[in-house]
Amino acid sequence: MFRRFAPLAAGLALSLLVSSTAIAEAAMLNVSYDPTREFYRDFNKAFEAQWTKDGHQATEIRMSHGGSGAQARAVIDGLNADVVTLALQADIDAIAKKTGKIPADWRGQLPDNNCPYTSTIVFLVRKGNPKHIKDWDDLTKGDVQVITPNPKTSGGARWNFLAAWAYAQRKYPGDDGKVKAFMTKLYQHVPVLDTGARGSTNTFVHRGIGDVLIAWENEAYLALQKLGPGEFEIVTPSISIKAEPPVALVPGNADKDGNAEVAKAYLNYLYSPVAQKLAAKHFFRPFHPDDADPEDMTRFKTLDLVTIDDFGGWAKAQPHFFGEGGVFDTIYKPQQ
């Protein structure tokens, strides 16, 4: 029996060796969130080509995707990210605070608050818009079922919540009670709160639950493209929020791995015409609209956009709305 296992053990040692040498070749890791998969697949190819063309050693860009909060947690627990490209400023702040691997003043090291691309929150409805959904108001009418993830666990869901809040605030200026009543009514129309944005998209698109999905604009267009344009339509509300997914260097890891140079170049390249064009192609609103394909730009309807700064920034909005005992806890009651 031992004789039979000897080759196995040898093979094992060999494969371990092979895998460890594979890890040793030049590579850098971008820890990102779910909806950026398609964009970064294209962007990484473009960057890798440019990087070698500029006379540098070929470097493989590795990707890790997941829920934004979970990804930040993984970096805090030691996932060796050279750059992070997450959904929320608060998630990068958490890494900076807990590990010190990112300087506290990271926001502002790159243009536009470290956001090379932005997005907003729109509605995805079923073909022909049978429930005649035009604006936030329509989500609270009749038997309309709304699909949105849980703002406690999902970054995207927080943008959804704040976008709806912005609408209610404009409709009932200065009347906090009515705003809260509107939000309560809205969440009474939510049959299921998924934990993440992709989960909600799957619930709406694949399981066929709900009449309207509140989603990232880029997610909505992606779902439209991937799952058949004939089945769904996108409705842009009158007012929404400018969702700013930030990017940041993680010097604490990149310096140690000797990846600082490539990681910085990687982030700067996000603002290049090539990257901006790719961002628009993948349904993100580019920082430099002039670099994008004009045809891609026609998708982005103009609408009133509030920003997180209108809510006092994430540092204030996060605990106020989504913290333990915060606004969301007071307005949301799970349905029986």
Add this chain to the structure above:
Amino acid sequence: MEREGIVRALPIADPASAADRSLAADPARKPRSRSTWHAPTTERPFAKWLLIGVALAFLAVFLVMPLVVVFVEALRAGLGDYLDAITDPDALAAIRLTLLISVIAVPANLVFGLAAAWSIAKFEFKGKSFLITLIDLPFSVSPVIAGLVFVLLFGAQGSLGPWLSGHGIKIIFAVPGMVLATIFVTFPFVARELIPLMQEQGAGDEEAAISLGASGFKTFWLVTLPNVRWALLYGVLLCNARAMGEFGAVSVVSGHIRGVTDTMPLHVEILYNEYSYSAAFAVASILALLALLTLGLKSLLEWRNAEHLRSTRGH
């Protein structure tokens, strides 16, 4: 609850009662109509067919249908797309990593399981029942917790984290952590399979061997091991099936780096989340095939060694 379940299951059993009705016309049933007597060990035909029907319907709905769906969905986009999906570099890396983890975790648990079962079955010592309980622990602990425990131990914020990173050792979000998590989750399989058998066999054969002058190792090699080899093989196969299929614990410690720390189950989830449904099912079908292969191997062994099994298992 229980009652409700049975009531709801009844309509599913409809084909069975139809079969029952058609039996009424069966000439073989005639002698029974003359007398109401039936053997105490045979059920009434109605009950018998109802039970068989329920069991078959249950099997069909919960086992056969999902398995068929996996393969149908995998091949929906055509054979070309299927082959593309499973030969994609990331998918191949996932398959390689899954096999690598199994190849480490299974032998480790084979050695451990054998040692644990041997000491528990052949010796008397204090704390034996405690040890048996401990071995079962991974069965009762949720795999997610198992993964989290390793993150808390070896993660950057964990108790051993700073020391490990100071020495440049990577465990969490790398292959070693995934191997550890898999070993933890598949810990009991071999031991659990061996302990009852070895306890039943007792230490008589070994005592005889030793009294005839065999050395300890020789006794183990020529007496103990042959006595348990089939149970050992089952344990290994089960352990392997679980090691390849483990999701929760591995997901927590993986870090989800594409092509580097993605196993097959994790890759299936990634593909599904990327709306690549047929690719997700294609990779899932490979996992299912591996499981079927394991099952087939087990049945083959059982069939070829039926004789031997009866003698060692005593029934």
